[in-house]
Amino acid sequence: MEKVYESQKFEEEIYQLWEKSHYFTPEIDNKKKPFTIILPLPNANDPMHMGHALFTIEDIMVRYHRMLGEPTLWLPGADHAGIETQFVFERELAKQGKSRFDFDRETLYQRIWDFAEKNRHLNKFQMKKLGFSLDWSRYHYSLESEIVNQVLATFKKLFNDGFVYRGEKMVNYCTRCGTAFSDLEVDHVEKEDFLYFLDYGSIQIATTRPETIFVDVAIAVNPEDNRFKDLVGKKAVIPIINKEIPIIADEAVEIDFGTGALKITPGHDMTDFEIGQRHGLSAISCITFDGKMINCPEEISGLYPKQAREKTLELLQKQGKLIKTQPLKHTVGICYRCKNIIEPLLSPQWFVKIAPLAKPVIEAAKKGQTKFFPTRFKKLFLDWMENIHDWNISRQIVWGPRIPAWYCLDCNPEIKINFLDKNGNLVSGLYRELKDRHSFEEIKKGLQSLTAPVKATFKIEEEINCPHCQSSHLLQETDTFDTWFLSGQWPLTTLGYNVENPEKSSEDFKYFYPTSVMDTLWDILFFWVGRMMIFGLYLTKEVPFKLVHLHSRVVDKKGQKMSKSKGNVIDPLVMSEKYGADALRMSLIYGIAPANDIVVSEEKIIAMRNFANKIWNIGRFILGQMEENGIANFEDLPAYQDDLPGLQTEDKQIIKDFIETIAKVTQGIEKYHFGLASEAIYEFLWHRFADQYIEHTKERLKQKDQVALIVLRHVYLKSLMLLHPFMPFITEAIWQRFPRKEKTALIVSPWPKVK
């Protein structure tokens, strides 16, 4: 054996050994209970980072259960990650001076496909580097047809059961990304802004958005507010355009804020929209989906809201309607992806009625059918589930499966269409206006997107002719599904659940579902875990996993989140090549507390590399001692037994301490205290076994005391088993190097028992 452990010499070879022997692929055995983890699917466009390296936690559980002899499945996959990937791709396009508007959707889709395909395979390779014992024979990609077909089937089922509807509601719209988002995808940031006090004739109001006054439909005051009691039912006048609007009373208005009077703009504010609904007021937009002003005075029309605000203030000032300006700190919604300010806009979207679907989830969580670790996340989860809002599942992007709905253009001539004409020019307009100048085929070929009015008729099945008017001018909805609509069904689709005919679900599904553990970063508890619970219970009446294990994010040694802009990113693959995958893995596990930030630094990885080397050298020492004693195969040495003649006190003590260590490591893994488990084996092997026991037995070994050698070999080999889930490569490498008659692999060795 070499003097130091050189990880890069072994890792690839060891991984191949495991993979070739099919150790990662479990066999279905109905006499045994399986252990299953579905890998949180990484984004296909995303090369590996520390967050992925944390899958080590899952690998530890998986390797442990495999060693317990359970049929163990860890199922890998990758997500097309709709908005994320399209966003990254559009940035690439921008570098070439192009944008998404230069392509018809078919072409754009194909381009993104090719782009995502490259990294998807890179990612697989990278996970192998870290030793993850994933069953690659069951790998899935979110856009393969067997997955997508089931997702579409779920959509149809939801629709038929009355859970899907189209609605024209206030949605979070990013005019830069050109799509709506769900509430969860909006970030909130604090912003220094101004509150403007405006004169509306009979009443004064305060607003942060003067550019939207042109589509005000009312002024609201609190019904308890004595100052304005007499004004309710009277009129106010919008400045600049001098339009009369009613003054109404609504409890949502806060008496203490501003002047106590709120301008109601249902087209551009969530609260206003709700107030408008209560009072039967119409909602009018003054900002388009391109982020430009309409329905406003000519000099403002076409401006971006920011410029429009300045212009409006200028006009207000001129007319003496701007009473005062006051600084205000408030929070605004921004696009989680591009950081642009989110514009609440009125837009027809597809929604899932979620409250009735959340109900069984709440019950299951309360009953403990799915448990949470750490337990505090259960409360967080339940709070969210109990206050859940309808889910906007449509996105105005191309990257993802299209919503399977077909509109007849002749029945719905008000559908707005954007397409590239035969000369490659971008044309937009209502079908009613376009159909005389462009053939249906030309529109269909160059189609970018369509927007159907909320009342448009549609069919969920594709048909050649419209059942009403026999027209063949049918176009599929161009909106795609929210990525989480697809990934929310991941445990079902990847295991082979059949939505239309559950009886026909695969053997895998019948055996491995519900899965054992879902381990993920807590910040997608709602996005993903929540949706998986909803879909799982809706479709199968069973929870998708028995335990949700939440872990935290990896931060640098200053406690800061790693980001490219801060330049504090530690690349797991660089570290793994430099110090070994085992050292990297151990550094992510050693000394961490459940769901607390995980601090990694190169120093810590080095410390763990040193530990790996220690393990290696203990093996080297024992092998050397065996040679000195003329033992060619370690199986030639008598087996250790508690009543072995010649056992000394220190032998009995090390055995006793080792048994304690087995208990600590086992308990640690069982109870998800991986930090404690790894510390226990580290402490024992280095400071107890090597520093004390080995040092003390050196004299005896010189005297050719075979009993000491038996104890050494026994404790060491069993320790390798205990350490294997944490540091799989080095332990297997040593195991393979110990000379013996029967070739076995450590990965499938039995987990050491206390008794």
Add this chain to the structure above:
RNA sequence: GGAUCCGUGGCUCAGUUGGUAGAGCGUCUCAUUCACAUUGAGAAGGUCAGAGGUUCGAAUCCUCUCGGAUCCACCA
């Protein structure tokens, strides 16, 4: 406006049913052709944020205060 987490040696963090404080890195002193210098032996260094309470006993449980972080929520 609700809710959660954190505050332990110079730095980064462990410390699972309460029993006289631990690790890694750093510092200091020794040792060393011994399996390993990616080493060994040893040392210095903490009133466990502060105050009060429960207890025979609290870093650990309860209350409050201060400081830091995060999540949720339609504050114009």
